[in-house]
Amino acid sequence: MQELLDPVVLGQLLIGGLLAGALYALLACGLNLVFGVMRIINIAHADLMLVGAFAAWVLFATLGLNPVVALALVVPAAFLFGYGLQAVLIERVVGRPLLASLLATYGVSILLVNLGLLIFGSDYKSVPVWQGSFVVGEFVIPKPRAAAGAVAVALALGVYFFLERTRLGKAMRAVSEHPHVATICGIDTRRIRMIAFGLAAAMAAAAGAMLSMIYSFSPLTSADFIQKCFAIIIIGGMGNFLGALYGGLLLGVVEAYVGGVLTTQWAEAVAYLLLVLVLLVRPTGLRGAADVR
Amino acid sequence: MTEPLLAIRGLETAYGAVQVLFGVELDVHPGEIVAVIGPNGAGKSTVIKTVIGLARSSKGSIRFAGEEISRMAPHRIPALGIGYVPQGRIVFARMTVEDNLEMGAFLIGERARRRRAVDAVFAQFPRLHERRAQLAGSLSGGEQQMLAIGRALMLDPRLVILDEPSLGLSPKYVDLIFEQLVDLKRQGRTLLMVEQNAARALELADRGYALELGRNRYSDSGAALLANPEVRRMYLGGAGRA
Numbered sequence: 292m293q294e295l296l297d298p299v300v301l302g303q304l305l306i307g308g309l310l311a312g313a314l315y316a317l318l319a320c321g322l323n324l325v326f327g328v329m330r331i332i333n334i335a336h337a338d339l340m341l342v343g344a345f346a347a348w349v350l351f352a353t354l355g356l357n358p359v360v361a362l363a364l365v366v367p368a369a370f371l372f373g374y375g376l377q378a379v380l381i382e383r384v385v386g387r388p389l390l391a392s393l394l395a396t397y398g399v400s401i402l403l404v405n406l407g408l409l410i411f412g413s414d415y416k417s418v419p420v421w422q423g424s425f426v427v428g429e430f431v432i433p434k435p436r437a438a439a440g441a442v443a444v445a446l447a448l449g450v451y452f453f454l455e456r457t458r459l460g461k462a463m464r465a466v467s468e469h470p471h472v473a474t475i476c477g478i479d480t481r482r483i484r485m486i487a488f489g490l491a492a493a494m495a496a497a498a499g500a501m502l503s504m505i506y507s508f509s510p511l512t513s514a515d516f517i518q519k520c521f522a523i524i525i526i527g528g529m530g531n532f533l534g535a536l537y538g539g540l541l542l543g544v545v546e547a548y549v550g551g552v553l554t555t556q557w558a559e560a561v562a563y564l565l566l567v568l569v570l571l572v573r574p575t576g577l578r579g580a581a582d583v584r
Numbered sequence: 585m586t587e588p589l590l591a592i593r594g595l596e597t598a599y600g601a602v603q604v605l606f607g608v609e610l611d612v613h614p615g616e617i618v619a620v621i622g623p624n625g626a627g628k629s630t631v632i633k634t635v636i637g638l639a640r641s642s643k644g645s646i647r648f649a650g651e652e653i654s655r656m657a658p659h660r661i662p663a664l665g666i667g668y669v670p671q672g673r674i675v676f677a678r679m680t681v682e683d684n685l686e687m688g689a690f691l692i693g694e695r696a697r698r699r700r701a702v703d704a705v706f707a708q709f710p711r712l713h714e715r716r717a718q719l720a721g722s723l724s725g726g727e728q729q730m731l732a733i734g735r736a737l738m739l740d741p742r743l744v745i746l747d748e749p750s751l752g753l754s755p756k757y758v759d760l761i762f763e764q765l766v767d768l769k770r771q772g773r774t775l776l777m778v779e780q781n782a783a784r785a786l787e788l789a790d791r792g793y794a795l796e797l798g799r800n801r802y803s804d805s806g807a808a809l810l811a812n813p814e815v816r817r818m819y820l821g822g823a824g825r826a
């Protein structure tokens with residue numbers, strides 16, 4: 292117990308937690324983007340992450356590509372996949388009762404999981420790249436974790452700046468606030484929703500490709516992640532992009548500390564304890580929910 | 585008389601199974617100010633929503649500058665030259681004043697031209713310029729309405745449609761908004777406005793229409809409607825409110 296108060300141990304846990312949390316954050320930001328723009332909860336979001344993880348695994352196994360390099364292929368492909376999925380399926384449930392979209396995306400989830408099991412089986416896979424660690428002072432950071440965390444933060448911030456600064460990103464926020472008023476500004480809301488879903492799929496797949504370097508995964512790994520993702524967006528505020536970013540980092544750090552002090556089993560459960568705690572104190576999440584109409 | 589800029593004929597619109605408009609007729613000529621009055625639920629907003637494509641007609645025609653627009657995708661309407669100020673002064677509350685205006689200019693792809701359009705509206709509404717970096721949600725009701733009007737002017741539209749621009753504002757801001765409307769009139773803009781403040785709207789308007797239960801009831805010049813004792817009794821609460 293004494294050693295847990297050691298600043299080096301605490302710092303090490305903080306670094307590990309932030310790096311893991313960055314992946315949660317990237318994943319949750321995509322889920323929240325879709326919810327914010329079209330009030331749809333995408334149950335298949337973590338399955339899209341695993342599509343990215345398996346894509347990275349295949350590209351590594353066949354071409355020897357490092358997952359960070361593979362992003363150049365995985366991200367655009369996932370964007371197009373998400374864009375198309377929105378066009379052919381998700382558009383049909385926009386503006387319908389929440390249950391319609393839950394069922395539709397649950398269907399996508401089941402389809403992706405079973406396709407994954409069919410193609411890859413249920414054995415755990417991983418992509419062993421970059422052995423070794425960076426040593427910074429007294430802290431030791433495994434190279435794949437450092438790379439995954441850095442890429443995740445960079446991508447999440449990149450999308451944040453896209454939403455804040457660019458004409459298209461602002462249009463996306465306008466659609467999320469008042470789709471009708473956005474329409475009379477000349478914004479094609481359907482196209483914006485397709486781009487938003489494409490972006491979210493690209494973020495999920497990027498998170499998956501990064502995940503492939505640091506975790507073992509199977510097609511069933513998604514269940515765990517989607518649950519944590521729901522906890523994160525409720526903790527951060529539904530539809531609030533930055534809220535998901537902070538919520539993801541927070542969960543990573545808390546899991547790391549709880550795993551360090553207690554056991555990894557406790558770390559797995561802490562997301563839901565955190566969720567209950569936040570809901571008791573601030574029912575709209577840390578940064579406030581986007582108003583749901 | 586000139587060709588009407590907007591010509592509505594036999595318009596019927598329903599929400600699901602509930603029909604709301606039963607053959608509405610309405611013209612707006614270039615340079616005119618047209619006011620639509622009528623009790624709550626008469627279908628005034630529905631006429632406007634059908635023109636801009638947010639509601640769909642089941643019958644009748646809507647021609648703008650000679651072109652039939654009743655089946656057009658709603659996001660194509662602004663490019664034709666129609667600006668719209670929604671009922672309830674709806675602004676993008678979580679975006680800055682400047683970004684709200686930029687959204688009004690969304691169709692202008694070139695950044696420098698968009699910038700000039702924003703600056704032109706800032707010149708007209710110095711108050712908005714002062715508050716350009718503030719979130720629109722933090723503005724007062726009157727300022728939000730100004731912002732909504734500014735946003736509708738961004739593309740320099742040939743017709744500006746305003747739905748209840750003074751509704752729910754404090755008297756000070758009601759005056760301010762009507763001053764802005766007078767300004768727009770002086771600039772030669774063509775306006776179609778719905779107003780619960782019927783007396784002031786008719787004073788400003790060249791012509792007016794009174795709707796009731798989704799049908800035309802009266803249509804005449806603004807002054808004639810104001811002078812009509814029946815109209816006064818039914819829509820102006822006996823005497824015109826100042």
Ligand SMILES: Nc1ncnc2c1ncn2[C@@H]1O[C@H](COP(=O)(O)OP(=O)(O)O)[C@@H](O)[C@H]1O
Nearest residue numbers: 599602604622623624625626627628629630631
């Ligand atoms: N989105 C809607 N769905 C169903 N009914 C509506 C909708 N909007 C308006 N209505 C109904 O249509 C009628 C006309 O409404 P509206 O055009 O808003 O009237 P006004 O603007 O003159 O007050 C009212 O009876 C109203 O309840």
Ligand SMILES: [Mg+2]
Nearest residue numbers: 628629671748
């Ligand atoms: Mg109305």
